[in-house]
Amino acid sequence: MAVQGFGNVGFNTAKLLHDAGYKIIALSDSRGGIVDLRRQGMDPEHVMHSKLERGMIAGVYCVGTVCDMENYRAISNHDLLALEVDVLIPAALENAVTAENASQVKAKVILEMANGAVTPEADAVLRRSGAVVVPDILANAGGVVGSYFEWVQNVTNSYWPEKKVLDRLQPLMESAFEQVWTASRELKTDFRTAAWVVATQRIAQAMEARGW
Secondary structure: OEEEOOOHHHHHHHHHHHHOOOOOOEEEEOOEEEEEOOOOOOOHHHHHHHHHHHOOHHHOOEEOOEEOOOOEEEEOHHHHHOOOOOEEEEOOOOOOEOOOOHHHOOOOEEEOOOOOOEOHHHHHHHHHHOOEEEOHHHHOHHHHHHHHHHHHHHHOOOOOOHHHHHHHHHHHHHHHHHHHHHHHHHHOOOHHHHHHHHHHHHHHHHHHHOOO
């Protein structure tokens, strides 16, 4: 996996995936990044610790003035998008994958953790190449649900431990994915279109239930 963006979203996404056993072979922030040439995987926590010391990811593989060029090398954000990986995670800015660079993306799955990371034109290019785009409306919806949980706690003057938050979040996210997956298969369309169909149906059902 390659993760573009190493802020709150990118770091925590990379950390969760690393802890689950996935290999993170490239990471970047606004100043550039590094790629693991051995493809053994990097520990995002180690990278973050080194970044905080050095101020940039690109210097993580250096000790003093000596850099490990055999196992690691610096990489630009542009080149990171074109790496041969199974999963590409744009977690930085919108419009990261566009019509101009979509054809260079080799990942089988693009997990859109930044809002609007893939443009509509790039979506079409990726569809034709057979890549699967998990859209932002689904991929990073957990953060929105988490904000709702915060609101519930505030209005009820209560505090939920982390386990309770995760226990309530997981079935909601699993259900959302299953509904989008089912809609995608039934309508023979991509995940983004399917996600919008599911969302629109929910709004319509809620309005009908209220007699609107």
